[in-house]
Amino acid sequence: MGRYVIRRLLQMIPVFIGSTFLIFVMVYALGDPVAALFGDKAPDPATAARIRKELYLDQPLWKQYLHYMGQIFQGDFGTAFNGQKVTELLASAYPVTLRLTLVAVVIELVVGITLGVVSGLRRGRTVDTSVLVLTLVVISVPTFVSGYVLQFLFGVKWAVIRPTVSPEAPFSELLLPGTVLALVSLAYVTRLTRTSIAENVRADYLRTAVAKGLPRRRIITRHLLRNSLIPVITFIGTDIGALMGGAIVTEKIFNIHGVGYQIYQGILRNNAPTVVGFVTILVIVFLLANLLVDLLYAVLDPRIRYA
Amino acid sequence: MDLAMSEAETLEKAPGGPPLGTGPGKPRSLWSDAWYQLRRNPIFLVSGLLILFLVVISLWPGLIATGNPLECHLAKAQEGSQPGHPFGYDSQGCDVYTRTVYGARASITVGVCATLGAALLGSLLGGLAGFFGGWWDALLSRVADIFFGIPVILGGLVLLSVVTSSTVWPVVGFIVLLGWPQISRIARGSVITAKQNDYVQAARALGAGNGRMLLRHVAPNAVAPVIVVATIALGTYIALEATLSFLGVGLRPPTVSWGIDIANAAQSIRNAPHMLLWPAGALSITVLAFIMLGDAVRDALDPKLR
């Protein structure tokens, strides 16, 4: 198990370097941050050169990258061009998005798995068909459409919630945005659970469980669910990274000041340190989530653990 | 047993011997069998007709919309349904019906081109990696991992924000760039599976060359999963284009795009919800049609799930 973890950690390193370098190149190579700093005014060449030197921008790109990564590992994410420390922005934005993602994942787990199990056990019946049609519809409606529609209905028309989220973003206000964020993944979780259950229901070991005279409840919870949920858990784990990265749309609709919002602002203002800092953390979260999934997978499935 | 095993359509486990499962008619190949299944599947027929309709109106939008999508009258901004303008006007006073019809072109073009690009690039790279293995395979897998590590929408924001072109090509290029790793994984996996088939091993033992093996034995067996994934991806690519356009980095005016129209409509959703309804409905139905088609194709090409 220990060796397995170490191998996975080592495999993450090139992926981490590759992804962050790619983002770094995109952000720094494509726009000119110094020009952006001065807005519409033409910068004074001497001042521009001084800023470039201070920000390490006169060096080749790979050196800039190494310098930047070196600073990051000392906990210095640099300073946004408006003078704010990027670490401060990170500290204010990440908890908000984490809460939003948490709400979404819980909804996925509870609603998605429940619907999937019910329809998987009743394959071909009315419940199953309705759930299947519902998931198709949900997958087809893009998040930004469902977001505005739900915001309009709950926040404006029926006025049961505040249409936008306050800066503190408490859990209670994140319920609807979390649902919106979860919707598409929720549909995938439902379908995946359904397929997995329907496959395992036919498995030989389940017939054995019946032949052992186990009560139906025990057969389902101990034998059927345990096996069927392994791929589902894997999906949800990898989805955490995707949710945090995709939260940008939801955050824009509900005016949540989270990671997506900060990155969006950073890109609009060509604020390179903010964008690279946020994305680097996001990549780390994504990789860690994947690692966690692999470990969880090994815990749930002994065939992997001892392979 | 009382577990609900209501598999009336399958009989894999009924131990009734060989003559049970054989369907009507003589045995068919995977493809003709798939086509037989598809023709009888109502989901395929509905989604196929819908897609045919969308393709036709994206080629010749004038067939059902006589107006000009760029001709707008600010005086009529946000007005509702009127004779000759069934969907009303948007915030700039453009005809919502005409714009909704014309919006199909951008979505379909981006969806089809990006899918073709990603499928070709992905299956070429993944297929070769799976077939030859070795360092090329290892390198490609790591590169694919790197692209998987980049959040799609964020990548789009960063890369496309500096683009100024108003054509569809930057968006198509971006989707291909982030879409190929998914296809290449599928292609790699199915090539490896196909390569391990006994008859392919036999052909190798009989001295068939690499090129011949790949084209004659491996590719035909590996292509089905790629087609399935690509069809479903087409729907999600259309949704992705609309999302990017909504965020202001996808298609740009004067290109008519559902994503742009939805973004504009969203700002006045309280006063004129009808402006959001039509482009959003059209977008959702288009995505739905492609995902349904992908589902039907998967059911037909993967007999195990039937």
Added chain:
Amino acid sequence: MLLDVRDLHVEFRTRDGVAKAVNGVTYSVDAGETLAVLGESGSGKSVTAQAIMGILDIPPGRITGGEILFQGRDLLQLKEDERRKVRGAEMAMIFQDALSSLNPVLSVGDQLGEMFIVHRGMSRKDARAKAVELMDRVRIPAAKERVGQYPHQFSGGMRQRIMIAMALALEPALIIADEPTTALDVTVQAQVMDLLAELQQEYHMGLILITHDLGVVADVADRIAVMYAGRIVETAPVHDIYKAPAHPYTRGLLDSIPRLDQKGQELYAIKGLPPNLMAIPPGCAFHPRCPRAQDICRTDEPPLFRVEGPGEDGERRSACHFWRETLRDA
């Protein structure tokens, strides 16, 4: 009589029609007796066993007639909850492929102990001790150390021993073994079969051994029931059948065993294919493949005739109009 199956009928409803898998099977097993059920795949031998255990997939399966008397009670009249308490505790089943029949994500100790927890209300700790005891009993080396391991960590033979241990756990009165050695290496087959036979003697259990391997049968079975197209075509004490079969199908099965004293000769094979269960031939279902078929075989379904002859040491029956001729030619 421990188990008495009478005129059992089972159908499967499929998209393409109704498959009649079991058509009036009648057989019985006594305590301590081994009944071997022989037949090709599709003959209904496994479906009958699943109906007895109550693990048929319903739907598409359906029991359309007959009774299954077990220790005097008709199992088909029991409520599902009462039936469940019989399964595993009073009758148990051993499946062919132990790897897929054991749950891959639970340790063998958990899977064995579960029997005691569910049926006997034992604590987890006691159940674990019982699991070790069972593994010892089926001679798995180092049982104490291996009780926490998972099915994929055992060899094929060891896994089948675990299946046997699971079936024996609550000392049931009847065990149904569905091709218990087919999936194993030839070298291991004999060991597993011997173990099963030995334990059966020890506990004085009834054993239904489903197989298509005539070699296994001769060593362990007391009686044989031969099935074809969902019916019993011949039933007899094991020695009588080997000496002289009273049904052309049994004859065909025996003749198709390779024998050392006939080295070099072409191996006998029953011509034709097993019947389509959705269109079983009228009359005797075997007539299209039977070398002895006459007009009566195409029209009249033969009942199970009582077979009498010199040196018979038990009840013997054959569903062939020409059983006398078949017996004489043997």
